[in-house]
Amino acid sequence: MLVIKQLSKTYANGIQALREISLEIGCGIFGLLGPNGAGKSSFMRTLATLQDADSGLIELDGLNLLKNPQIARQRLGYLPQDFGVYPNVSAEDLLDQIAVFKGFTRPSQRRELVAQQLQLVNLYEQRKQKLGTFSGGMRQRFGIAQALLGSPQLLIVDEPTAGLDPVERIRFQNLLAEISQDRVLILSTHIVEDVAELCKQMAILNRGEIIRSGSPLFLTETLQGKIWITSELDASNLPENCTIITARMSRGKRCVRVLSETQPGQHFHPVEPDLNDVYFTALRLESFAIAA
Numbered sequence: 001m002l003v004i005k006q007l008s009k010t011y012a013n014g015i016q017a018l019r020e021i022s023l024e025i026g027c028g029i030f031g032l033l034g035p036n037g038a039g040k041s042s043f044m045r046t047l048a049t050l051q052d053a054d055s056g057l058i059e060l061d062g063l064n065l066l067k068n069p070q071i072a073r074q075r076l077g078y079l080p081q082d083f084g085v086y087p088n089v090s091a092e093d094l095l096d097q098i099a100v101f102k103g104f105t106r107p108s109q110r111r112e113l114v115a116q117q118l119q120l121v122n123l124y125e126q127r128k129q130k131l132g133t134f135s136g137g138m139r140q141r142f143g144i145a146q147a148l149l150g151s152p153q154l155l156i157v158d159e160p161t162a163g164l165d166p167v168e169r170i171r172f173q174n175l176l177a178e179i180s181q182d183r184v185l186i187l188s189t190h191i192v193e194d195v196a197e198l199c200k201q202m203a204i205l206n207r208g209e210i211i212r213s214g215s216p217l218f219l220t221e222t223l224q225g226k227i228w229i230t231s232e233l234d235a236s237n238l239p240e241n242c243t244i245i246t247a248r249m250s251r252g253k254r255c256v257r258v259l260s261e262t263q264p265g266q267h268f269h270p271v272e273p274d275l276n277d278v279y280f281t282a283l284r285l286e287s288f289a290i291a292a
């Protein structure tokens, strides 16, 4: 169990990246959704003990991570957003080197461990290949292999599916599902579908604050009966008590989704809410609250 209490972080330039974040997270994949600049990477780096918090607590199975960063690093694995690799080194050699840094000093034990990890992420056949020749998806899978060295209880994965093609994305999602069975895996992303497809629990972060948290199912059900769709709406004929959530093209037709407690008008049809509605509604209502 990962417990986070009132975690705050302000950078030297005055930007308050995290504001009193409190969460309790159990085994499985926890999705952290948020727009650009919301504070996701700041949160992930702080969890990974790579930067200090100003105040607050992070506890993993009773261990205070911020007060014990050395022990914490033996219990967590981290795949950063900008995971760089040495292009001229083979997957096997780099993983071996990272294993040395992580304290695996016995060569025979290390050889076995490296082979195991490469098999797990389906890169064993390509183990002699230079990392510079890897596709984006292969590189991310390699990133997971290094994060999993030492079998950490907490795995922190920052925006891993951005830029992956659909086949690699599904393959990567399946890998995350497989390795999250008996550990806490925190997945930061701005791809709503990743969270809808993978996560039992989630939170939406905006301007450094958690503005929604819970299971995707629960959060979606809170919008039941309140989402309406129309193709005949513009800003000039917006009914009262109705908030536009998204206006975009769908199957070649303009499609506007709105939030309203009651039927907004004759051209509106009720639709089943989805996680995109949860996400956009939360951000919309938040921006109104800030403007008010």
Ligand SMILES: Nc1ncnc2c1ncn2[C@@H]1O[C@H](COP(=O)(O)OP(=O)(O)OP(=O)(O)O)[C@@H](O)[C@H]1O
Pocket (backbone or CB within 6 Å): 011, 012, 013, 015, 016, 017, 034, 035, 036, 037, 038, 039, 040, 041, 042, 043, 081, 190
């Ligand atoms: N090292 C830093 N020094 C100063 N400000 C920073 C630093 N890192 C991040 N910030 C600022 O903190 C805020 C949160 O940034 P962060 O990178 O955590 O957001 P994010 O949700 O990960 O964004 P993205 O989805 O674009 O990666 C932003 O306003 C950013 O400019």
